[in-house]
Amino acid sequence: MKDGGRLSAAIEVLTEVETRHRPVQPALRDWGTSHRFAGSGDRTVIGNLVFDALRHKSSLTARTGSSEPRMQILGTYVFAWGNGIDRLKEVLGEDPHSPEALNEAEESALANESVDDLEPEVAADVPAWLWPYFEAAFGDNAVNEGKALATRAPIDLRTNSLKSDREKLLKRLAHVNAEATSITPTALRIKAKPGASRMPHVQAEEGYRKGWFELQDEASQIAAALACAKPGEQVLDLCAGGGGKTLALAATMDNKGQIYAYDSDRLRLAPIHERLQRSSVRNVQVRDPASSNLDPLKEAMDLVFIDAPCTGTGVWRRRPDSKWKLSEKALADRLEEQRKVLDTAKEFVKLGGRIAYVTCSILPQENGDQVKRFLAENSDFEAVDAIAIWKHVFGEDRLPAYVTEEGGVTLTPATTETDGFFFALLGRKTD
Ligand SMILES: C[S@@+](CC[C@H](N)C(=O)[O-])C[C@H]1O[C@@H](n2cnc3c(N)ncnc32)[C@H](O)[C@@H]1O
DSSP states (O other): OOOHHHHHHHHHHHHHHHHHTHHHHHHHHHHHHHOTTOOOHHHHHHHHHHHHHHHTTHHHHHHHOOOSSSHHHHHHIIIITTOHHHHHHHHHOTTSSOOOOOOHHHHHHHHHHOOOTTHHHHHTOOOGGGGGHHHHHGGGGGGHHHHHHTSSOOOEEEEEEETOOOOHHHHHHHTOOOOOOOOOOTTTOOOOOOTTTHHHHHOSSSSHHSEEEEEOOOOHHHHHHHTTTOOOOEEEEEEOSSSSSHHHHHHTTOOOOOEEEEEEEEHTTTTTTHHHHTTTTTSSSEOOTTTTTOOOGGOEEEEEEEEEEOOOOTTTTTTTHHHHHHHHHHHHHHHHHHHHHHHHGGGGGEEEEEEEESSSSGGGTTEEEEEEEHHHHTEEEEEOOOHHHHHHHOOOOOOEEEEEETOOOOEHHHHSSSOOOOEEEEEOOOO
């Protein structure tokens, strides 16, 4: 396919996503199934156009004067991909499968490269209702943070230290340009590339099948490392889901001690069994919510890890459609779930034990505010300074920029080059 046909296809897919409220991946898959002539390279380009259009929806609407999929995709091709109006006009004229030629108003909008007069939340591509929270979280840096969350994410990998080491993996994965990251000693990164570029399929690598590495953003690896789970400890991973953090915790514990992996949704736990096996993790008991009684674990855990249900505002790079779907009701629901899960967690912590509270959100309500409320209501717990732990675990070179009053840290694409994440540690006093 030529670019013209790909642009038409991207407009078709984005229309499907916007009008029928479908997630992007299934819409892309269906398009591929009904257009067998398109190769995998074509599908990559079409997907990149759709995802980039969603990343920049607000600024593209302001710049092109239209929220229609046609102008969102053409604007992406011209602005975000840097092709310019002249190249677009060539493409529209060279292929019968191209979108229709531009009318006068469209041409004038797409010829205007200026971004000077955009409102801050529009320049940042952050939904207007969330902007006050961005400003509360990041102050003068809010626009930069929004822009960084509208970029493409890299592929991050976690070295499974139970089976491999980073040096070995760097050699094995040199052909996909994997590099060491600068914060955790476990992480490797394959940088995102612009425009039509394709990212490698790392699950097809021998090292993945053999459990030498997992796909995991560096922020998740940092959160697991900051929890400082030690060999021999008793750990409850209370929101274990598919087990990403469970595996990372098991590696820091060197397979010694015990992790209980629980999730209130048994379907979400399902992938954990295969992952534990591939990674050679042996110190995890999976606790199915339908058949398990967690009561015997009460007051007995050194660490309760809460990878809390959240709005996912920190992972907009990876799920740009979720940015525009998020509602005030969904935020309120997540806040309630977070309160509940924190209140459940405290029952399991032994004297002198700790709760690690983690979200993949950057909103203060889900992060520092939850910690503050919890501490106000539970005088037997105290805040632990996450920066002191960070220095101990990672050194002082790349300290996080955002620290809450209670000592929690917020990671962001703009400051730590990771997904947006929050980490706080709450210690149960010894008396
Ligand atoms: C962010 S996801 C967990 C991701 C997972 N830890 C990982 O690393 O792959 C949050 C999880 O919390 C679970 N959850 C929500 N409320 C819960 C509760 N009250 N108790 C236990 N799990 C809960 C959800 O089912 C969801 O799987």
